[in-house]
Amino acid sequence: MRVLFATIPEKSHLYCMTPLVWAVRAAGHEVRVASTSQFTQAIAGMGMPAVAVGSNDEITAGMSANRDSQGWESLDWNELDPAKLTYESELERSQLFAFGCAMYNEPMVGGLVDFARAWEPDLVVWDPLTYAGPIAAGVVGAAHVRALCFTDVWVLKRQLFRKLYEQAPADTRRDPLGDYLTGRTADFGGAFSEESITGQLTLDPLPDCLGVATDAVRAPIRFVPHNGTGALPDWVNVRPDRPRVLVSLGASNHERYGGDYVSKTELLSTVAELDVEVVAALLPGQADELGTLPSNVRVVRSVPLNAVLPHCSAVINHGGFGSWATALVYGVPQLVVTTRLAEQLLRAQRVEAQGAGLALETDQTSPEQVRDGIARLVEEPSFRENAARLREEAVSRPAPSRVVPLLERHAQERRAAPWRMPSA
Known part of the structure; x- marks a missing residue:
């Protein structure tokens, strides 16, 4: 089968994905790894074909100009106790998250869709912040899988926010991430669902005692360290x-x-x-x-x-x-x-x-x-x-090589009709 891996241009995210990419390739499948043009050298350095899908040279400038942002409350996702969360605070957090996701994904989504149409992958495996991944999968009818590289607070927070949203007065309800993904999905002929956030399947590398429970369908995978290359003294x-x-x-x-x-x-x-x-x-x-x-x-x-x-x-x-x-x-x-x-x-x-x-x-x-x-x-x-x-x-979690058969079955079972733009 053909497997397209998609990631935002962050080395830590790519490195977490690398052992699974190797495992899929070693099993005999065709593999491509897509990100922005600034990131193709990092992808090539892990020994895989790199596909440039857009250009984004604004991320580093934005982060370095806001060094104090690591202390912003709206970028703090560590509190998961529902009793300590309010709709107003979670709405602000969701607004900034949606902005950040757009900053990462907008330069990629068009190019990723174009490449998916040309290459026709059977499966798209995407980094948890690469929401362009499920869009590209939908356009060609491919199955898609989310590969975690952190505790899954993004989905848990999403679930907690949706509960607060339903309880909020109707005239105050806003869903920034949902609205953004609804619009971008519709642009390519699709209908937004929560699978655009959770993935059809989530690969989770964390032991249960260190992870978080969510409604996402998930399967365990072993974290295999890949920390880059270098000569060893x-x-x-x-x-x-x-x-x-x-x-x-x-x-x-x-x-x-x-x-x-x-x-x-x-x-x-x-x-x-x-x-x-x-x-x-x-x-x-x-x-x-x-x-x-x-x-x-x-x-x-x-x-x-x-x-x-x-x-x-x-x-x-x-x-x-x-x-x-x-x-x-x-x-x-x-x-x-x-x-x-x-x-x-x-x-x-x-x-x-x-x-x-x-x-x-x-x-x-x-x-x-x-x-x-x-x-x-x-x-x-x-x-x-x-x-x-x-x-x-x-x-004790399954090594990436043992997860490949699961991906093969998933690609077959979740194949769907490609999205189609409505007739004019």
């Missing part, structure tokens, strides 16, 4: 003489928002006060910003996290899904120092609740608190034991 395969602490700040804050949200030199120096070996796995640009560091800090540039983590006793990360989930599947206790953007704090708190790590908010945390947190993770055996338990839950 010899020392990564040698067990260290003292606890090794990995520090990873991800790529998105540095590349998209114009800088990290912590003082790297101060954080590394303070953690190095412990009797540990500190490994700072950074982008070249991040490493270039460092000052003088203690002798027990090793700075490495562009080394995949999955290569370093096996011999680590703890990891400090910024809450990005790739770093967080890679630590999860290697059973390494993690100290997450994050903003409230999206559901990053929620994931950190879920790991903390399971006794496998600690959660801190960036703007309320000192380097000394980070140091003391790492001391706990290294010295208290319960953190390692609980992280090992979560690892077993995570890796």
Whole structure:
């Protein structure tokens, strides 16, 4: 069969999808991976044919111009208690979300539809924010599947918002995301349904204790780390003489928002006060910003996290899904120092609740608190034991290769008539 993967131009989203792309190709199916023209090099770097569907050079400029947006309440998706939510606050959140989705998807949707018409995929697998995916699938009658790369707060929040919407006075009811997708679906001859948001099927990589329950039809899949490429130094395969602490700040804050949200030199120096070996796995640009560091800090540039983590006793990360989930599947206790953007704090708190790590908010945390947190993770055996338990839950989910037969059946069973524009 022909399988079209579609993703917004974000490396963390692409990397989460990469092992499934490889698995589908290894099973003998034809594969294409589509995103904007600025992202084709990243796709080609994972060894797959890249399809450019539109151009979008405004995303990075918008994010870097609004560095403080990671603290905006409307971008905070961590609160899921219905008793604490109001229609007004969720409407504001939905409005900004719909705007962001349009910013990502508008440059892609026309090109993705054109390519789908030309290539005629049997299945479209889409990143959870790539709403152009189900539109392209509908235009050609293909089945479609949503592949998660975070806790599914987007669908749960949607369900909670719809309940608040039904309870609100009729003259105040607005559904920004639904309205946007209804309009864009109609533009191509389709009728909007909630499957445009949930997918016909959702592939969920999270253990049940870390995920959220929604009405979406879902199937489990194992998260297989893909953290990019890079030459591995010899020392990564040698067990260290003292606890090794990995520090990873991800790529998105540095590349998209114009800088990290912590003082790297101060954080590394303070953690190095412990009797540990500190490994700072950074982008070249991040490493270039460092000052003088203690002798027990090793700075490495562009080394995949999955290569370093096996011999680590703890990891400090910024809450990005790739770093967080890679630590999860290697059973390494993690100290997450994050903003409230999206559901990053929620994931950190879920790991903390399971006794496998600690959660801190960036703007309320000192380097000394980070140091003391790492001391706990290294010295208290319960953190390692609980992280090992979560690892077993995570890796017990079906590997991407075992999910391919499910996708094959889904593509056959959910094939539909292509959308048709109404006659004039």
